[in-house]
Amino acid sequence: MYQVGNLVKELSDKHGRMRESLMPILQEIVQKHNYLTDEAMVEVARELDISAAEVYGTASFYTFLDTQEKGKYVIRICKTITCSMKGKSDIIHTLEDMLKIKVGETTTDKQFSLIETNCIGWCHKAPAILINEMPYTELTPEKVSTIIKDYMQK
């Protein structure tokens, strides 16, 4: 859990306090903290003067606006057809082994979350994953383990 502090106010100053400001504000909170806490959503509702249900209703519609706790690095594995055909399962096994978690879980040190996602637009370089916003493509178990080791040392 993180404390939202002045962040919502700062973001509302930056993006405005209209309904259309909602997405950019939520997106920037998620960029910083990887998920939305109830406290953050209530705070956004107060700043924009809309109901918290509206904020939650909007956030929960979008898969990238997580309302469940996520780690510092969110690994999204593409599970759509081409990535599935080109070895997605091997990549998942490697990641699960390395991180000692299953798909859908977060490591106890809150560093990594592992989730599956729909097509991320790298079918010609499958299999592909996103780590936060960075795409990694043409993965092999060896390649993905080197990438994760780098993240572990960050």
Place this chain on the structure above:
Amino acid sequence: MENKGLNKVDLIFEKIEPKEVLIKAFKMSSAEIIQNILDSGLKGRGGAGFPTGLKWKYTAAEKSSEKYIVCNADEGEPGTFKDREILERVSDKVHGGMAIAGKAIGAKMGIVYLRGEYRYMLLKLMIELDSFHKMIKEIGYDFNIEYRMGSGAYICGEESALFESIEGKRGEPRNKPPYPTVSGVFDKPTSINNVETLVTAMMIIQHGAKNFTQYGTKDSRGSKVFSVSGDTPTPGIFELELGMSVQQFVNVFGDGDTKAVQVGGASGFCVPRKKFAETIIGFEGVPTGGSMMLFNSSRSMYNVLHNYLDFFTEESCGQCTPCRVGCQQLLKGVEKVKKGEAKPTYLNELMKLADSMKIAAKCGLGQSVGNAFKSIVGNFREEIIY
């Protein structure tokens, strides 16, 4: 049917001086620009294929002091990745196309809606957008572009869902009419065009409509960027003249063992080997936003169908019952048939359900689930059952 064969074209990524094209466009009247695009026969490159010139004409005809050009860069269709590549390589042409469209319809504001999965590009795009804004200022043209990000919802590629998302709401499609040309984003007249459409429009202004109509067929003018993936030795982006058969495509991109090609992504059509020769890729045959996925004989078409249905079940916005429940039931249905829990004839019932969804679903998502379902079950029935 016209068959043009497989010809590579270099229009979208061709190096041009955007400033010169824009100067040329800004000297033209709104009506002249629209006439050029109408004459070119350009149809929307996102997949739906609405004539771009008409869209601009209708939006131009609306009386409103505030109008918008929206660039749909919410490229979520499985197997499509051309818009990402276009934005990465020639964003100045995307921005240029928006400014030209703005001139045509009388809009001063452009919004690019970029899918969340492509956020890694945003910083570079912002720098390129800055130089673009400086450039059009020099020309003395008043047009401003903003970027809005998606957050991982396929449905937001549907135009009215995309507007809802820009407005800060759940991405649930609206009822139509009113159409976007009358009431789009912020309830203002809006022309919403795919990334590639805008670039193509700019190239039509550059080279002239006549030049463009040399390419393609009567129903599918010009060339198009294809995203090629799956069982192919050469996956990637290729700009090809429209009007080739699937066979000609497979001869070049297949691995020698191609059994099916999914044209147009999960919402498109599956073409089996026996129909390769007779099927033209284009609006007269199988339309596509560019997604071409090849499957060889080692692939189970049940797995392919299951993957697509799983995709739609997750990405259905859930607003209308035919789509929400229909997707779930199609998925459960094929699983049951596969496991032997339902008779093979149950597939006939599911085919009827897919037909009902086409009629009853509120938007293009639910309406097009049946395309993949019917073409895969219809052509590979034994693979679904056994």
